[in-house]
Amino acid sequence: MQVPRNWRLQKQRYSLIGEVCEHCGVKLFPPRDVCPECSHGAQTLYQFTGMGNIHSFSQVFDPPNGHIENTPFIVALIQLEEGPMVTAQLTDIDIEHVEIGMEVEMVTRKMSDDGTEGMIIYGYKFRPPIVD
Amino acid sequence: MTIDNREPDLQAMKPDIPVGIVGYGAYIPRYRLPAEDIAKLWVGPSNRVPVTEKSVAGIDEDVVTMSIEAARNVLARADVNPIDIGAVWVGSESHPYAVKPTSTIVAEAIGAVPNTQAADWQFACKAGTEAIQASTGFVGSGMTKYALAIGMDTAQGRPGDALEYTAGAGGAAFLLGxxxxxxATIEGSFSFVTDTPDFWRRQNAKYPQHSKRFTGEPAYFKHIAECAEQLMHALGTKPTDYAYAIFHQPNSKFPQQVAKVLGFTTEQIATGLLAADVGNVYAGSALLGLTAVLDVAQTGDRILLVSFGSGAGSDAFDLSVNDRLSLCQTLAPTTKDYIERRTVIDYATYARYRGKLALI
Structure with a gap:
């Protein structure tokens, strides 16, 4: 388990904080400091709303280490309402109810842990909104 | 030395600067386990189960994730920048770490770090209300502008134990300002505690123990009744002054009984009595009842809230609803929204989600 790496990424992972390009207005997630559209610096932090739509999805039956207890789980490409596409797990929904195009919202959930004595890693997942 | 037996000067706790709830937010997980399912497995009295069903946290949920969602619901209702929150206090008996605060993770996730106080509170089922009292003092003394108090639990019950029928998951968060x-203004609060051995969990034990004969009369009923009566006496109020009353709800029966003893009607406690639908959510129990009441309360309504934590003690609060409540009630999911978002699971799924199966 990479404790320093997860610590460095926790702002974006807990809260979906990315960046906005002050030059052309493009929103970036994950943050990358340089705008891929206009190549200007883009280091202004931006809090995404967490709302988006499912672009595509699949179900994982052969998981990486640390995710065995959560298997099978659903992974989706989420088009955030501000533009960026993120890959994330879906939660609080069964596979038969997932549809391409459906609206989802970000929640912070447990992603994995390093056994009973190691760190618990938290991050973003997406689920159908509580209220339509 | 003789013991000074004089009667104490009983006054409601009130801060120098009047304090109230600026925002509130509930959280209840999606899953429900019917009590009858537990009764079938453990051959219990299925026609006398203490609740209809209990809420169960998902496999990717714990007190951290649930507190974050409740805190985000608070911020959706309160027009407050999280950097102005001077304390993030989480009360629970199921903090994910024995050492490493829940509160710093919650503070980080909502953007309250780094210039804030953060701490975890523990007093069985009243850990959340003591965080509210401390927040009231913190804000009311002028030490900070806002303090966030959370009561949240993923309660543990040993398989087959009486507690397993009710040990649920959920809670609520409140921003004090x-x-x-x-x-809603906090008109006053009162605490009543004694060393009563009704329920405990040792440092490395997975499940709690309880001494059955202490559970009701010397623990729950004595502490709640004394605390409520003394607060009302100190404030000069009577049960009929309150539109709503909420008592800690380890099951459906206890809060109804204590309400009757104190002179409250079924109507006064109905809105905040959620145990039948979610079970006992421990540190979140009375607080979830309060969010359900705040979802529907109107200007001028007076609310009595009394928690109970084993070990044992109660915190009582007298709140009066202000005009601003109606402006924020629909800005985040209501308690009813969460109760109605329900997926029934069987005992096997519950055992998997709550770590009762060992993957060897």
């Missing part, structure tokens, strides 16, 4: 910008 000055009364003038609040949705």
């Amino acid at each position: 000055t009364a003038e910008e609040s949705v």
Whole structure:
């Protein structure tokens, strides 16, 4: 388990904080400091709303280490309402109810842990909104 | 040395600066386990189960994730920048770490770090209300502008134990600030505690123990009744002054009984009595009842809230609803929204989600 790496990424992972390009207005997630559209610096932090739509999805039956207890789980490409596409797990929904195009919202959930004595890693997942 | 037996000067706790709830937020997980399912497995009295069903946290949920969602619901209702929150206090008996605060993770996730106080509270089922009392003092003394108090639990019950029928998951968060910008003013509070051995969990034990004969009369009923009566006496109020009353709800029966003893009607406690639908959510129990009441309360309504934590003690609060409440009730999911978002699971799924199966 990479404790320093997860610590460095926790702002974006807990809260979906990315960046906005002050030059052309493009929103970036994950943050990358340089705008891929206009190549200007883009280091202004931006809090995404967490709302988006499912672009595509699949179900994982052969998981990486640390995710065995959560298997099978659903992974989706989420088009955030501000533009960026993120890959994330879906939660609080069964596979038969997932549809391409459906609206989802970000929640912070447990992603994995390093056994009973190691760190618990938290991050973003997406689920159908509580209220339509 | 003789013991000084004089009667104490009983006054309601009130801060120098009037304080109130600026924002509130509930959280209940999606899953429900019917009590009858437990009764079938453990051959219990299925026609006398203490609740209809209990809420169960998903496999990717714990007190951290649930507190974050409740805190985000608070911020959706309160027009407050999280950097102005001077304390993030989480009360629970199921903090994910024995050492490493829940509160710093929650503070980080909502953007309250780094210039904030953060701490975890523990007092069985009243850990959340003591965080509210401390927040009231913190704000009311002028030490900070806002303090966030959370009561949240993923309660543990040993398989087959009586507690397994009710040990649920959920809770609520409250942002305390000055009364003038609040949705409900805290008119006063009172605490009543004794060393009563009704329920405990040792440091490395997975499940709690309880001494059955202490559970009701010397623990729950004595502490709640004394605390409520003394607060009302100190404030000069009577049960009929309150539109709503909420008592800690380890099951459906206890809060109804204590309400009757104190002179409250079924109607006064109905809105905040959620145990039948979610079970006992421990540190979140009475607080979830309060969010359900705040979802529907109207200006001028007076609310009595009394928690109970094993070990044992009660915190009582007298709140009065302000005009601002109606402006924020629909800005985040209501308690009813969460109760109605329900997926029934069987005992096997519950055992998997709550770590009762060992993957060897």
